[in-house]
Amino acid sequence: MAKVPVQFTLNGSDKAEFVDSGTTLLHALRDKIGDTSPKGGCHQGTCGACSVIIDGELRLSCLTLAETCNGATISTTSGLSESGVLHPLQRAFLDTFATQCGFCTPGMIMAAKVLLDHTPNPSRDEVVEALSGNICRCTGYEPIIQAVLTAARSNSQNAA
Amino acid sequence: MQLRKSYFADVRKDDLHEIGQPRPRSDSPGHVTGKTAFFADRNFPGMLHLKMVRSPHHHARIRSIDTSEAEKHPGVVKILTAKDVPHNVYTILILIQIGPEDETVLADGKVRWKGEAVVAVLAETERAAQEAAAKVKVDYEVLPAVFDMEEALKPGAPLVNEYHGQNYYLYDSGECRKVRFGDVEAGFAGADHVLEQSYQSSPIEHAPTETTGCVVAPEGNDRFTCYTNTQAMFFTLDNTSIILQMPGSKLHFVGGTVGGGFGGKVDVIVEPIAILGAKLTGRPVCFIYSREEEMQISSPRAAEKVVIKDGVMSDGRIVARKVTGYTDAGAYSRHSPYGAQKGAGHYPGPYTIPNVWIDTYCVYTNRTPSSAMRGFGVTIGDFALEVQMDKLARLIGMDPLEFRFINAYRDGDMKAHRQPTEGAALIECMQEASRAANWPVAEKFMAMSSYVKGA
Structure with missing residues (x-):
């Protein structure tokens, strides 16, 4: 099968791959590039575990074709900490026990990051709405919501 | 809510000062940085993908299985049927002497539930495995099925499982x-x-976010490393050893990281057939349930x-x-x-x-x-x-x-x-x-x- 060239920026690094036409971004990231932080939970756009940020917007990488990402800027949870220092969201998820099995966590953090990027001081309802596309089957939603609110508070304190 | 030490004060002398104190979880840093290695995060060059041909009937006799078209499908490397499994009829609690062995790894002559595994297809890509699986022809003679427990216990009900001989488990105390x-x-x-x-x-259904599966890598010395999300590592290793008639020393299981289990990952389902596939092809094998399989096939x-x-x-x-x-x-x-x-x-x-x-x-x-x-x-x-x-x-x-x-x-x-x-x-x-x-x-x-x- 003829391969399609794809080039994008992933967590600040240039990436180029040849993929089969129709390859999902999730597959390209995990199996070609080796960034396994986005998870495949359903491969049909319902669980949110594969969430990544493409050009500032939250996207389901399992429903995004890699070939549509040419020239895009993509962020994943594996690229969130800088020089070993955890991002405030990662810190908050740790401190507030917002992880259980951990499978939904990278997707949750991506969804939360997009929310805080657009809405630095969200209400609880806004957090719930922003996470509504991400399933935590361990049903630890309350600590996750608290983690996002905690991260928002620590961001605003740092900014002040 | 507080810890009331007054209860059982004279029977519990131990110091409970740890309770109520937050302690960091050792696995959380991996989770929040995306570094935790779930089994599916393992990728090996030349890895094959396994897809199952499953029974569309609740109860049927298998007249014949024809894999000839599937074998010709581009990318197909190996097709497995019941005859390829060394000890095909098993039961997981045999480890604690609870028999009889009553279940097949791959259906042999009969299927007893809709979704039962019949033929395993190993191919270069998931897509090729899926397409080839659709080309496997299984000729079924559909049998009467029973879905209600009280109906199943009535005289004359269709016999579900011949290894038991009746539609209830025979305890040493009798029918119950x-x-x-x-x-x-x-x-x-x-x-x-x-x-x-x-x-x-x-x-x-448990509906874990991470579906059931494993990745198996041959080590090149007749030993196999199985990365799995089983909730029962050694239980699975021991049952695999029986099913594949391989000494446990040939099996290296790596796991403990489970993307949600809730009890749904304690059956021995994916590992034996994936290891068999790796053994017979000499290549790494990945067998992951689709979301549909997780919801319909995994035990509820x-x-x-x-x-x-x-x-x-x-x-x-x-x-x-x-x-x-x-x-x-x-x-x-x-x-x-x-x-x-x-x-x-x-x-x-x-x-x-x-x-x-x-x-x-x-x-x-x-x-x-x-x-x-x-x-x-x-x-x-x-x-x-x-x-x-x-x-x-x-x-x-x-x-x-x-x-x-x-x-x-x-x-x-x-x-x-x-x-x-x-x-x-x-x-x-x-x-x-x-x-x-x-x-x-x-x-x-x-x-x-x-x-x-x-x-």
Whole structure:
């Protein structure tokens, strides 16, 4: 099968791959590039575990074709900490026990990051709405919501 | 909510200063940075993908299997049928001598539930494996199926599983697990009221976010490393060793990281066939359930039916309890004979009842095999028992919490299955619940104790 060239920026690094036409971004990231932080939970756009940020917007990488990402800027949870220092969201998820099995966590953090990027001081309802596309089957939603609110508070304190 | 050390102050001398203190979880840093390695995060060059051809029928004889078209499909490397599996008929609890072996790794001559694995296809890509699986031709003769436990137990019902010979698990105690304590009929005869109710549940799927699966890599020395999300590493290793007739020293299992289990990942389902595929091809193999397979194929919690008959006195004492429990194992045993047995011991609930009669049946039907899930064998029973307790309290016009205090088991009480009660804390939990829920009960109940005689 003829391969399609794809080039994008992933967590600040240039990436180029040849993929089969129709390859999902999730597959390209995990199996070609080796960034396994986005998870495949359903491969049909319902669980949110594969969430990544493409050009500032939250996207389901399992429903995004890699070939549509040419020239895009993509962020994943594996690229969130800088020089070993955890991002405030990662810190908050740790401190507030917002992880259980951990499978939904990278997707949750991506969804939360997009929310805080657009809405630095969200209400609880806004957090719930922003996470509504991400399933935590361990049903630890309350600590996750608290983690996002905690991260928002620590961001605003740092900014002040 | 606070830790009340006053309870059991004279029986618990240990220092409980750790409780209530936050401690970091050792796995969280990996989770929040995306570095935790789940099994599917392992990728090996040349890795094959395994897809299953599954039965579209609930019950059918297999007349023939034709894999010739599938074998020609581009990318197909190997196709496995029952004859390729060294010890194809197995049962997981054989490790603790609970037989008979009653389940096939790949169907041999018959399928007993819709979704049963028949043929395994290994191909270069997931897509090629899926497409080739669709080209496998299986000729079925559809047989009558039975889906209801009581129907399955009737004479003349279709026989689900020939390895059992009847549609129930044969315990050493006979057709069901039995508990006999006191004289239950005398208890009913002397009771002020008798209430019989039946409770039913449907199968429940665990629905973990990470689907069941494994990645197997041959080490090049007849040894295989299996990265798996099983919840039962050594249990799976030992069963794989039996199924593949390979010494355990040839099997290296890596796991412990599970993206949600809830009991749904304790069956031995994906590992043996994936390791066999790796052995026969010499290549790494990945076998991951699709979301559809996770929801339809993986074992759910068993459907249960519980019939409870209680004799109760107007002063609140339960004097007799008779329970008949049915656990729907589906087509194969897996953990269900154990679950049904657990129910037998559990059905009196945390209550002391002088006359008890319990029968629990593990029933085979042409439904998806059920297995472990969070307190299986007792969870549905607890639902039924506690609803029954509320109904009994209402029947005699008593506060439901006070009714439970009257019947709560206490240290030293003999349970129906002949285990003396030790370390009971039901009364103390209910006292705390009474305060927390602002549901006051009479002072004499607040003065009771699980372990102080006479209190």
